[in-house]
Amino acid sequence: MPPSVPSLPRRVARTLRTSLFAQVLCALVLGIVVGKLWPDTATALQPLGDGFTRLIKTVISPLVFCVVVVGIAKAGDLKAFGRIGVKALIWFEVASTAALVIGLVAANVVGPGRGMNVDPSSLDASAVNETTGGGQLPSTTEFVLNALPQSFIGAFADNELLQVLILACLVGAALLHLGHTRVPKILPAIEQAQEVIFAVVGFVMRLAPLAVFGAMAHLVGNYGLGVMKTYAKLIVLCYVAAALFIVLLAVALRMVTGLSLWKFLRYIREEMLLALGTASTESVMPRVMQKLRRAGARDDAVGLVLPTGYSFNLDGASLYLSIGTLFIAQAVGVDLTLGQQVTVVLVLMLTSKGMAGIPGSAFLALAATASSLGAIPAGAVALLLGVDRIMDSMRVVTNLLGNCVAVFAVSRWEGALDLARAKKTLDGEETDPPQDGDGDDAPAVEPTTAETPAPGIPAQKPKEPAPEVG
Numbered sequence: 001m002p003p004s005v006p007s008l009p010r011r012v013a014r015t016l017r018t019s020l021f022a023q024v025l026c027a028l029v030l031g032i033v034v035g036k037l038w039p040d041t042a043t044a045l046q047p048l049g050d051g052f053t054r055l056i057k058t059v060i061s062p063l064v065f066c067v068v069v070v071g072i073a074k075a076g077d078l079k080a081f082g083r084i085g086v087k088a089l090i091w092f093e094v095a096s097t098a099a100l101v102i103g104l105v106a107a108n109v110v111g112p113g114r115g116m117n118v119d120p121s122s123l124d125a126s127a128v129n130e131t132t133g134g135g136q137l138p139s140t141t142e143f144v145l146n147a148l149p150q151s152f153i154g155a156f157a158d159n160e161l162l163q164v165l166i167l168a169c170l171v172g173a174a175l176l177h178l179g180h181t182r183v184p185k186i187l188p189a190i191e192q193a194q195e196v197i198f199a200v201v202g203f204v205m206r207l208a209p210l211a212v213f214g215a216m217a218h219l220v221g222n223y224g225l226g227v228m229k230t231y232a233k234l235i236v237l238c239y240v241a242a243a244l245f246i247v248l249l250a251v252a253l254r255m256v257t258g259l260s261l262w263k264f265l266r267y268i269r270e271e272m273l274l275a276l277g278t279a280s281t282e283s284v285m286p287r288v289m290q291k292l293r294r295a296g297a298r299d300d301a302v303g304l305v306l307p308t309g310y311s312f313n314l315d316g317a318s319l320y321l322s323i324g325t326l327f328i329a330q331a332v333g334v335d336l337t338l339g340q341q342v343t344v345v346l347v348l349m350l351t352s353k354g355m356a357g358i359p360g361s362a363f364l365a366l367a368a369t370a371s372s373l374g375a376i377p378a379g380a381v382a383l384l385l386g387v388d389r390i391m392d393s394m395r396v397v398t399n400l401l402g403n404c405v406a407v408f409a410v411s412r413w414e415g416a417l418d419l420a421r422a423k424k425t426l427d428g429e430e431t432d433p434p435q436d437g438d439g440d441d442a443p444a445v446e447p448t449t450a451e452t453p454a455p456g457i458p459a460q461k462p463k464e465p466a467p468e469v470g
Contacts, residue, residue, distance in 0.1 A: 020208060021270045027209035028216055028277050035220025042221025048214025049278050055204045056283045059197050061156045063286050064307045065168045066194035067293075071300030072172025073187050080414065081169070081300050088305045088410045092313040093349075095402055099245055099315040100345050103322030106241040108341075112234040112323070113330030113383075161307045168303070201286040212277030219279075219389060231387040234327055241319055242394045249405045257412045257419065263426040264404065267291065272397065279392035281310065281400045288400070292407050295425045296418035301411040309403035316398030317365075320391050321348050325369050328380045344369055 035042040147162040149155040155163035250261035271284040370376040411417035
């Protein structure tokens with residue numbers, strides 16, 4: 001007898017039970033419906049999303065530390081790690097500048113704020129101060145100093161990724177200097193801690209559908225769908241410009257590595273949908289790091305490039321800031337010259353680097369840009385208060401894809417990418433679990449067996465070969 005085919009309800013139930021993507025997608029739709037029908041109730045569901053994000057943030061710093069330390073120690077070459085960092089910064093600057101230029105060109109061509117004729121004096125500038133908490137973006141000196149840790153524990157307690165990265169580099173360099181024989185138990189302990197953290201991430205990810213439901217219901221219930229009509233031209237322009245930039249990312253990834261961005265999107269579809277629902281790329285960083293390692297990127301490249309990109313490679317934010325600046329100028333009737341628009345790019349290249357983790361950072365960057373031009377009233381930034389939250393999806397997708405492409409590109413540039421594994425993984429083929437230090441040019445791992453005994457443990461003598469039988 002032919003095997004019985006499960007009924008449609010059973011197949012749907014099995015998919016919902018086993019597929020995180022299906023669970024998150026259903027939660028997303030349900031959140032929109034609840035937010036539209038019961039807005040008052042929906043606004044009280046925000047703690048579901050916030051709680052999930054808080055749980056994920058607790059493991060980000062220790063995970064980044066473990067991955068970077070293990071990556072440096074296994075790669076066995078601190079100079080290679082330094083080269084990865086320099087190449088990553090070069091890639092970040094080129095990508096961010098390209099995003100800024102695309103945003104300015106798009107805003108000039110479409111003119112989303114033309115014809116609004118807004119009187120700046122009618123805008124409530126205090127609303128911007130309330131959103132930003134009266135804060136300001138750090139200066140270059142402050143940004144550099146804030147990247148240096150004041151204490152080992154404090155960097156983890158405050159979840160300062162750049163400080164954690166510096167500590168991880170120092171610890172990894174110390175392990176290389178001391179060698180496996182002098183501290184034989186440290187590296188295995190860090191590797192085991194890394195596995196424990198990944199297991200914790202797996203437990204927390206089971207709450208992802210609840211987080212997406214709560215965050216999306218709060219968004220729709222609090223802001224409604226009517227704001228999309230008021231700012232339709234600006235919203236459509238930002239998303240089209242982001243789509244164009246993602247196409248350029250796909251072309252760059254194909255040229256540098258030969259990999260397909262669309263296959264990679266399918267590979268991380270669960271994480272992408274979760275990031276969209278929670279409006280946070282941090283909520284998916286641990287899972288994305290794990291998937292990039294599975295896709296053939298070496299530990300040291302993943303551990304350095306991805307977390308650094310969260311501070312230095314905000315492509316989606318760069319697009320939004322450049323379009324938003326021109327939108328504000330056009331709305332209040334200010335015609336910016338070419339020289340002033342070049343100034344916009346230069347200022348945003350600096351201000352966008354210090355945005356990560358600062359409340360209302362987009363408004364702070366826009367206010368700083370307006371002040372530097374001297375032609376746009378700083379209070380005009382309040383024009384974007386109603387639409388800023390709608391732009392989160394665009395920023396999240398573009399930022400996340402930009403950083404993932406950077407990992408692949410820099411890994412390939414440095415010879416730290418196993419292309420065969422990457423292609424098999426993105427094609428959906430089963431591959432063996434990645435070994436630490438895997439990559440095209442990964443050096444052999446120093447043996448830690450009897451050839452290099454731990455202190456105080458005598459080396460085992462090789463066994464005598466058995467006599468030949470005549």
